[in-house]
Amino acid sequence: MTTVIDILSWVLLLAGSIFVFIGGIGTLRFPTFYTRLHAASLTDGIGTILILGGLVLQAGWTLAAFKLLAILVFLLLTGPTAAYALANAADMSGMKPEENEVSEVEK
Amino acid sequence: MVTLFAVFLLTLLVLTAIAVVQTKNLFVAVMLMGIFSLLMATVFFILDAADVALTEAAVGAGISTMLFLATLALTGEHEKPSKKGPWISGLVVAITSLILIDATFEQPYLGDPMAPVQQHVAPWYLEMTPELMDFPNVVTAVLASFRGYDTLGEVFVVLTACIGVLFILSAGPGAPNPKSPRIPTAPSVGLRHHLIPRVVGKLLIPFIVLFGLYVQFHGEYSPGGGFQAGAIIAAGMILYALLEGEKQALKVLPQSVLIGMVVGGAMLYGMVGVVGMLMGGNFLDYSVLSSNPVSGQQIGILIIEIGVGLAVCGALLAIFHAFAARRSVG
Structure with a gap:
């Protein structure tokens, strides 16, 4: 049983790390602000869920697991809100997402 | 493993510091400083200094970033080009670094049991805290009781800093700087018309304040105390001010x-010392506050931590509101 939980937890941790890593690459490589934000929010969403889920499995039925779940709830509330606020601020200051936009890098 | 992680974090710290110096955009610099503080908090945490880590995260990464941003809203976000060449400052930095690097060779290794800091009063603190105060967090014991004078001094530094900042900011507004860009939102309304941040903020603010109170009153048993709690509660209130507007806050x-909180907090701390004197002890000797010296110590530490928390929370919020008021005038 312990082995199964261990393997499951490692799978979750690795998958989460991969998502965070991809999110990081995307944040650096994507051409425009909104696409970068999309990549960055990958870290907040699925990356957080997978990594903290893996850590909860490592912790077992302890107080630490409860704390990790509390952190997960907090991050799931704040992360997307922060992404929304960022996108909204960009939109309000006149940055419109356009189709076939000229990339900032190539300009 | 921990060493590897520490080296990784310290490398990131150096890179962040270089980036802060390099960038000409002050907004970017402020954000990088926030990242720097967060990395620093992590470094403190892996050095087992949880209390300092909490302070660094709450004050360094949270509140000071906020205050820097409030300043930038007044001054504009681009650094003025310096006329002098970087040679003099570069020379000073090079010489100072060489001296510091030389000094590290004389330093004891991390965790060396023969280091002076482990030999001097630290063992006595560790030994006497359970006996004199009967609670586990030695940091709180040192901060609030053994070195109570220093902490009293710090609270008065907070008070003085608050007076100074309010004094400067409440002076009449100068000529408005035409170059400074204004963020196109009315500051007094806040984010009231934005549903999502408002709903999430309303959900979170009670928990932030509750966590602040936990850090305040649980400081004798777990990392925390007045300084951290004051900063956390102030952060919760600043979030409220951002969401609902200055007027409502x-x-x-x-x-x-x-201002009453700042002055009252500092006074509360001092009064505990005076009451101790009146009851026949020394200044800031809490043992005389109760018939049992151990519970006297606990009562004294609890009260002065409340004083610290009030002073820090009041000072941070007063400074924040002063910046905001200045902005709506200018």
Whole structure:
């Protein structure tokens, strides 16, 4: 049983790390602000869920697991809100997402 | 493994510091400083200094970033080009670094049991805290009781800093800087028309304040205390001010109440010392506050931590509101 939980937890941790890593690459490589934000929010969403889920499995039925779940709830509330606020601020200051936009890098 | 992680974090710290110096955009610099503080908090945490880590995260990464941003809203976000060449400052930095690097060779290794800091009063603190105060967090014991004079001094530094900042900011507004870009939102309304941040903020603010109170009153048993709690509660209130607008926040906690909190907190701390003297002990000797010296110590530490928390929370909020008021005038 312990082995199964261990393997499951490692799978979750690795998958989460991969998502965070991809999110990081995307944040650096994507051409425009909104696409970068999309990549960055990958870290907040699925990356957080997978990594903290893996850590909860490592912790077992302890107080630490409860704390990790509390952190997960907090991050799931704040992360997307922060992404929304960022996108909204960009939109309000006149940055419109356009189709076939000229990339900032190539300009 | 921990060493590897520490080296990784310290490398990131150096890179962040270089980036802060390099960038000409002050907004970017402020954000990088926030990242720097967060990395620093992590470094403190892996050195087992959880209390300092909490302070660094709450004050360094949270509140000071906020205050820097408030300053930038007044001054504009681009650094003025310096006329002098970087040679003099570069030379000073090079010489100072060489001296510091040379000094590290004389330093004891991390965790060396023969280091002076482990030999001097630290063992006595560790040994006497359970006996004199009967609670596990030695940091709180050192901060609030053994070195109570220093902490009293720090609270008065907070008070003085608050007076100074309010004094400068409440002076009449200068000529408005035409170059400074204004963020196109009315500051007094806040984010009231944005549903999502408002709903999430309303959900979170009670928990932030509750966590602040936990850090305040659980400081004798777990990392925390007045400084951290004051910063966390202030952060919760600043979030409220951002969401609901300055007016509403000032209705909840008016500036006069905040200044009363700063002065009252510092006074509360000092009065505990005076009461101790009146009851026949030394200044800031809490043992005489109760018939049992151990519970006397606990009562004294609890009260002075409340004083610290009030002073820090009031000072941070008063400074924040002063910046905001200045902005709506200018």
